[in-house]
Amino acid sequence: MTIRWSRIAIYAVLILFALIYLMPIYVLLVTGFKSFGEVRLDQMWDLPSGFHYDSFREAYWALDSNLANSFKMVIPATIFSCMLGSINGYVLTKWRFPGSDVLFFLLLYGMFIPYQSVLIPLVKTLQMLHVYGSLWGLVVTHVVYGIPITTLIFRNYYANIPTELVEAAKIDGASIFGIYRRIVFPLSLPGFVVVAIWQFTSIWNDFLFAVTVTSNPAIQPATVALNNMAGSFIVEWNVQMAGALIAALPTLVVYIVLGRFFVRGLMAGALSSS
Amino acid sequence: MGNIGRRLLRNIISEQAAAVLLIIPSLVAVGVFVYGFIGWSAVVSVSEWDTVRPDYTFVGLDNFRDLFHNFRFQIDIRNTVVFTVLFVGSCLVIGFVLASLLDRHIVGEGLFRSIYLFPMAVSFIVTGVVWRWLLAPRAGVNILSSKIGAPSLGYGWYTDPSVTYIHADSRLGEALHTIGLGFFADPNFGLPLAMISVVIAATWQMSGFVMVMYLAGLRAIPEELRDAARVDGASEMQILRNISLPLLRPVTLSAIIILGHQSLKIFDLVISMTRRGPGFATDVPALFMFETTFQGNHFSHGAGISIVMLVAVSVLVIPYLFWSLRREARL
Numbered sequence: 233m234t235i236r237w238s239r240i241a242i243y244a245v246l247i248l249f250a251l252i253y254l255m256p257i258y259v260l261l262v263t264g265f266k267s268f269g270e271v272r273l274d275q276m277w278d279l280p281s282g283f284h285y286d287s288f289r290e291a292y293w294a295l296d297s298n299l300a301n302s303f304k305m306v307i308p309a310t311i312f313s314c315m316l317g318s319i320n321g322y323v324l325t326k327w328r329f330p331g332s333d334v335l336f337f338l339l340l341y342g343m344f345i346p347y348q349s350v351l352i353p354l355v356k357t358l359q360m361l362h363v364y365g366s367l368w369g370l371v372v373t374h375v376v377y378g379i380p381i382t383t384l385i386f387r388n389y390y391a392n393i394p395t396e397l398v399e400a401a402k403i404d405g406a407s408i409f410g411i412y413r414r415i416v417f418p419l420s421l422p423g424f425v426v427v428a429i430w431q432f433t434s435i436w437n438d439f440l441f442a443v444t445v446t447s448n449p450a451i452q453p454a455t456v457a458l459n460n461m462a463g464s465f466i467v468e469w470n471v472q473m474a475g476a477l478i479a480a481l482p483t484l485v486v487y488i489v490l491g492r493f494f495v496r497g498l499m500a501g502a503l504s505s506s
Numbered sequence: 507m508g509n510i511g512r513r514l515l516r517n518i519i520s521e522q523a524a525a526v527l528l529i530i531p532s533l534v535a536v537g538v539f540v541y542g543f544i545g546w547s548a549v550v551s552v553s554e555w556d557t558v559r560p561d562y563t564f565v566g567l568d569n570f571r572d573l574f575h576n577f578r579f580q581i582d583i584r585n586t587v588v589f590t591v592l593f594v595g596s597c598l599v600i601g602f603v604l605a606s607l608l609d610r611h612i613v614g615e616g617l618f619r620s621i622y623l624f625p626m627a628v629s630f631i632v633t634g635v636v637w638r639w640l641l642a643p644r645a646g647v648n649i650l651s652s653k654i655g656a657p658s659l660g661y662g663w664y665t666d667p668s669v670t671y672i673h674a675d676s677r678l679g680e681a682l683h684t685i686g687l688g689f690f691a692d693p694n695f696g697l698p699l700a701m702i703s704v705v706i707a708a709t710w711q712m713s714g715f716v717m718v719m720y721l722a723g724l725r726a727i728p729e730e731l732r733d734a735a736r737v738d739g740a741s742e743m744q745i746l747r748n749i750s751l752p753l754l755r756p757v758t759l760s761a762i763i764i765l766g767h768q769s770l771k772i773f774d775l776v777i778s779m780t781r782r783g784p785g786f787a788t789d790v791p792a793l794f795m796f797e798t799t800f801q802g803n804h805f806s807h808g809a810g811i812s813i814v815m816l817v818a819v820s821v822l823v824i825p826y827l828f829w830s831l832r833r834e835a836r837l
Contacts, residue, residue: 242607249604250621253710256636259646273645277653320532327525335533337831342540344823346771348795348812350543352550352805356560357543376539379532403514408521408528437629439774440792444800455631459778462635469639476635480628487627491620494627495718502719502764503830 264288264474271470287468291475294467297450298457299478305367305453306435309374313382313431314424316375321386321423322416326398327408336387343380343501351444358445369445370453374435381434382427385500389423390416422493429490430497433483454479544816550809558803569810579811580694581786582794588697589790590769592705593712597765598758600709601716606746608717609724619721623714630711634778637707638664664703667784671696700780700787708775712768716761723757724750756833763826767819791815 259276267284320339324332354373355364363369393416401411439455446452449460458479462472487494551570554563573579604622608615625633640646641663648659672679672691679691689695727750735745773792780788791811799808 242610242612246604246607246612246618249600250618253621253625253714256625256633256640256710259640260636273642274649276639276645277650316532319528323525323529327522329522329526333831335529337827338541339533339536340827340831341820341824342536344767344819344827345540345544346792346812346815346819348771348773348792349547349816350539351547351812352799352809353543353546354539376535379536383532402518402521405514405517408524433627437631439629439631439777444796455629455774458635459631462631462638462778472635473639476632480632483627483629484624487624488620491623495623498626498715498718499722502715502760503827503834 260473260477263470264477266470268468268470271468273469287470287474288478290471291461291478294461294471295454295457295475295478298452298454301367301451302436302453302455302482305370305374306432309371309378309435310428310431312371312375313378314427316379317382317386317427318417318420318424319412320379320383321388321390322412324383324387325390325393326395326411326416336383339380339383340503341380342377343384347377347440351440355444365446365448365451367446367451370441373441373445374431374438377441378431378435381497381501382431384503385427385430385497386420386423388500389420389426393419425490426493426496426500429486429493430501432486433494436483547809547812547816550806551813553806553809555805555809556803556807557805560805565806569806570814573807573810573814578786578789578794579791582789582791584694584696585698585701585786585788585790586770588701589705589708589772590766592702593708593769594762594765596705596709597713597716598761600713601761602720604713604717605720605724606750608721619714619718622717625711626715628711630774631778633707633711634775634780637703637710638779641703641706662699664700664780664783664788666699667787669693669696669698669785669787698783698785698787700783704772704776704780704788707779708769708772711775712765716765719757719761720754723754727753759826760830763822767822770818770822771815 262279263271263276264287265283265285266280266287267282268286270278270281270284271287324336358364358369358373361369363372397415398411401415406414436453437455438453439459442453442456443459446456449457452460458472458475461467461475467475549562552564552566552568553561554565555561604618608618612618642648643660643662643665648661648663652658671693672682672695674680674683674688674691676691679688682688682690732745732749735749740748771792772790773796776788776790776793777796782789782793792815795808795811795815798804798811802808
């Protein structure tokens with residue numbers, strides 16, 4: 233009997249925490265679906281009288297061009313990140329050269345730095361290259377600062393492809409590209425999925441680069457637009473909540489569908505081998 | 507035979523050169539955008555560039571002297587220490603508790619895990635917007651208690667300007683004074699209450715990550731080890747304390763470094779949730795840096811803040827990088 237009770241206690245704690253974690257989602261949903269007349273701060277927890285889409289419609293009108301900007305930025309940046317990461321990971325595992333470990337260390341450090349310490353030169357450089365304030369400027373920025381993590385994930389992934397396979401192909405005279413195309417790339421799909429999800433999520437969610445590199449509201453990504461919306465006193469809070477949900481939706485969908493790949497990226501980012 | 511061998515060798519060498527060429531674009535990009543830019547920022551931080559117009563006249567460490575004498579920056583350092591300790595501590599405790607409960611053959615483990623982890627997929631901006639309303643003084647959590655008939659809580663949350671600190675004339679303050687640590691009895695070493703709101707939101711977002719790391723760590727501990735202890739009559743608590751926790755030390759270290767370095771550069775959450783807060787109660791270096799540089803055009807001082815942040819993060823991260831790469835090489 234005592235064992236039973238402890239089991240019940242465990243489930244009770246787990247469920248309680250689950251409710252706390254879901255609480256913000258509950259508030260986002262009930263607030264979003266309320267009609268403008270129903271929205272009152274002291275009735276935040278009450279269910280809406282029905283499904284009213286006014287808040288979502290208004291938030292979507294305010295954010296739609298910014299959501300489009302986010303997609304226009306995140307898709308090319310993710311593709312380039314995957315390509316670079318895959319090549320780097322391949323070279324650093326299967327074509328190691330003297331000093332490659334040191335270079336890897338120097339690459340990894342770039343993943344942890346506070347980006348504040350590169351912002352001023354970054355802005356000046358992007359201005360010199362005439363891509364400051366454009367989505368391409370942001371794409372370049374995300375691809376470059378994504379190199380460490382994408383290289384790391386692919387390096388961990390390719391470490392599991394038996395080196396003998398590659399060595400044998402080398403003896404057979406296969407070229408570096410041939411080995412990549414015929415042996416490594418066909419085995420890479422899970423690696424690409426992990427990196428793509430990781431980059432998609434972190435670039436979509438980025439705020440610091442977006443707010444410093446794009447000052448024109450017309451080309452700002454959704455995170456910046458949402459923050460502006462939340463800082464404005466004109467926009468009702470129910471619209472802010474609806475906007476938050478809309479802005480979070482793409483990454484939430486990716487998480488729900490492909491969560492286990494997201495977790496793998498997470499573990500790699502912590503340099504955790506388990 | 508020898509001929510073929512030599513040709514093979516030459517072939518492999520030229521392929522090896524191609525390999526280096528393949529990785530060079532990335533190395534150059536990171537070399538410029540990370541190391542070059544850090545150097546450039548460092549140059550700006552010791553320059554006179556304090557307006558829109560760049561001015562690289564060398565002024566030594568003047569900007570850093572200004573910074574450490576700046577009231578707002580001093581408060582920021584206090585806030586960062588408070589935030590880091592509370593945030594890392596609560597993530598570790600909650601993450602560990604959830605992981606050790608989930609490790610007990612739970613029905614629906616996958617669902618629980620997904621629920622605890624989903625906030626990580628959301629941006630800090632979204633988190634900030636939502637929690638700003640959840641912790642608004644006349645809404646959210648404060649009125650939740652009235653739903654079950656209890657009176658509403660009267661917390662000010664992030665609107666509360668007060669700082670809890672050890673008063674010099676209190677007994678603890680006097681005790682500190684007698685052992686030569688009297689300076690601790692000062693608001694500069696206090697706890698700005700508004701910061702707790704930011705800690706709650708950040709913990710909501712990041713504790714699932716610690717849970718996942720601990721769960722993976724627990725799964726890596728051989729079950730036989732714990733079974734043997736059970737046979738010897740150890741309780742679950744004893745197993746946790748004497749077997750699991752010591753073996754999980756590397757996981758704890760990783761979690762502390764990852765969360766700690768994030769809290770040193772926290773920016774998005776603060777800007778969307780509270781900004782400076784009452785009396786700078788939730789101000790952080792990253793926000794100060796952003797306003798100084800891109801709103802005030804005080805580039806040299808902004809660069810100075812960023813260099814201080816970089817040094818703080820590096821002290822934490824560089825030894826960790828060495829440690830984990832060496833550990834990986836041993837495996």
